[in-house]
Amino acid sequence: MATTITINPSTGEKIAEYNRITINEAKEKITQSKKTFDSWKQKNFEERAQLMHKLAAILEGNKEEYAQLATREMGKTIGQSRKEIEKCALVCRYYADHSKELLADEIVKTEATKSYVTFKPIGVILAVMPWNFPFYQVIRFAVPALMAGNTGVLKHASNVQGCAFALEDAFVKSGFPTGTFTNLNIDSKLVKDIIENKNIMAVTLTGSEPAGRSVASIAGQNLKKTVMELGGSDAYIILDDVDMEEATDMATLGRLQNNGQTCIAAKRFVVLDEIYDEFLALFTKKMKAAKMGEPTDETTYYGPMARTDLRDQLHEQVLKTVAQGGRLVLGGEIPDRNGAYYPATILADLEPGMEGFDNELFGPVASVIRAKDDAHAVELANNSVFGLGSGVFTGNKERGERLALQLEAGSSFVNKLVVSDPRLPFGGIKNSGYGRELAAYGIREFVNTKTIWIN
Template identity: 45%
Template sequence: MEITKQTSNIKTVNPYNNELVKEFVPMTDIELAAIIDKADKAFASWKNQSFEERAKVMHKVASLMRERKEELGKLATLEMGKLISESIYEVELSADIFDYYADKAAELLADKPLEVKNGEAFISYEPIGTILSIQPWNFPYYQITRSAASNLMAGNTMVLKHASNVPQCAQLMEDLFIEAGLPDGVYNNIFIPGKEIKSLVSNPKIKAVSLTGSELAGTSIASAAGAKAKKVTLELGGSDPFIVLDDVDIDLAVKTAVDGRMWNAGQVCVSPKRVIVPEKMKAAFLGKVKDVFATLKVGDPMDKETNVAPLSTEAAANDVIAQINKAAQQNATIVLGGKRMDRKGAFVEPTIITDITSEMDAFHKEIFGPVFMLYSYKDIDEAISIANATKFGLGGTVFGNNIKKAVEVARKIDTGMVYINHVTGIAPELPFGGTKNSGFGREQAPMGIYEFVNEKLIRTTTPKAIY
């Protein structure tokens, strides 16, 4: 007789009012093993499907997402609290990524000839098997799409462990794949607690792992995968700099920085977490930031007039408040905000912090919430030094009218991505990923489809004696 593990149910809790919406019972070990077996079996046939057949399914998924974007958007907002406009945008972006790989995979994975002295040689790109995808809650559809679109088009199968606070979004994605005609077992959602993921990595039918999450989770999973000689891609968060040059339109720079930081209530790995401005501009810049903050409307994320949503959970809100309090204790200046809002839900006041020094926790640690941190510099070398004085290296921004100068600065920032006059963004054709403690590997763009394929060399020569 199977003994059910004693563990908490996986729950949807609406962060706008902290009300429980729905619960899911975690899967048993037997159920989980059966799903992985099914994914492994499905790989045997899916890898032999033509790119054309795979593309039909991916295009259908994209079409369904666009047709049902209001429904999908409302579900994301219900489960993790983001603004409804942001949720709908995320659905549309995900559809674009599915279409991108459906259109490009055959070209990207075509045999690549190599120059050789005698005979012929080429690289054949072949799928490797079942990929374990471990994803966070802040972009419940996009995070899935980033790993699923490229890997399914490459011929791999997938098992998804999504964040436990977005179970309905996780299940809905599997339902969409089934509706689009994806064969049974090619894409599989699983409900298990996060503490059980590490043991899953050792299953021999899991061939590689894609994880977006915390630094702690990433190092744990990478260690487990390394012990079994399995490849991993990691995206582990960031503390993106936003360097403002002295030739900017200050109003435009302020609006871009504030909008970027308040995006998804500050719960974005690539939002501008450290805004770095010339010393002579600091007072004016701060004054204008305060003016923009005065226009922010915090409230119901389903209300299209709201522009700052709640955080994803009560725990997330309390963690951000603890970080703000720590900054204050260490003598940073809390210019505005810094408290829980006097209302139901996981709300934190939009907050401005200045006078942050390298002795403070806030200088080094990522704050995942609506917290705007302002730094200043005397010369551009100091700006670059501040930008690079972090263990993270995901994205960054340089804001300035002189594009040549901005690019020169961008080249000196130690990150995987730098955008000029735009916060670190997202597009199907642009690679996403970081360096240093922000992880390794790339998703999206041509680079994303090569992460989990076997680049097999095939060499042909006329038969002859070697010795």
């Protein structure tokens, strides 16, 4: 029987081994999910909300257990793991309290006696999810989908199967009917068969651009809707009127949060020429001072990357950037220690055409870019195939807003790092994907927007 092995990225030691299910077993679980949907869709919002509030309570009540599990499996610092679980509970409560109004019928005045738009669930939704936020990414899909009346099946990343099963167990303990939320521990090679299953009505994926292209292509061939939240190379413009201490603090956090492995992490820093050297010097000082270490140590700023192969790929990108003319200011060497560690690294003087400018660096590596003026900064920021998040750091909010409106991204924040918030839509453009999660826009992605006309 095929198995999945989870490895602690901090030590390289085996954590656990899980049996993969066969395609036939997966089909049986999907069939059960479809049967559950037939009854689940009949429940009213109050009934669904009651269970969702129970899920929030279970997540909070077991926060330390879940946080330790996430840290063991993918290496994020324990403090950030705890915050991830807290955010999961927040999303549960938000949709429990607001789904009814978000999906309320919309009356449209026509010559009919009565005409309106109503929003109905469509069935079983497949989610293909990544490892970097092993609880939150799943909750972000599952909670609105289930509150809308759908059911969900999860294909989670192999290296966080402990988190996947813990989530399935949490839904069961909350009282959700069997099949409402199901973990499918299958080999990635079987995803195509799962997408093609007649009971799968739509697919949502958070992950890499290549994975998104593959899944979207298969779903498209089967006329199934998809939502894609893919990679990003988020640019943050640093203007010459900025509070330098605050800007470099946010830049350091933005680049090292989640050990640098966040789609919406600050990755490219586009700095105006007048303050370029000052920013780079202070940023380097703070990145160097950030403590890399064991993620369960409360004083650790950032821990290991999730896997050694990912660490090695990142290192190759750093070496390639330097070979192309980028300047290595800090880091850039694989440490002599166990685990998938990589030091805080800064590549400066980057230009279009360099690896660190053009492609996503999914780890603790920052790209610093010089801009002549505001217009040039926007041009450089937008010179990317990605368009997930972006930001502007400035002492003038009006100036910041003016530039934020010009940035080609799904989100543009001024004087704050981009975050996902259940009250606001989240997603990207260009090669960062399409569709939206969260808010009213997210919960309406996987419903039948249905017109009712009565003469």
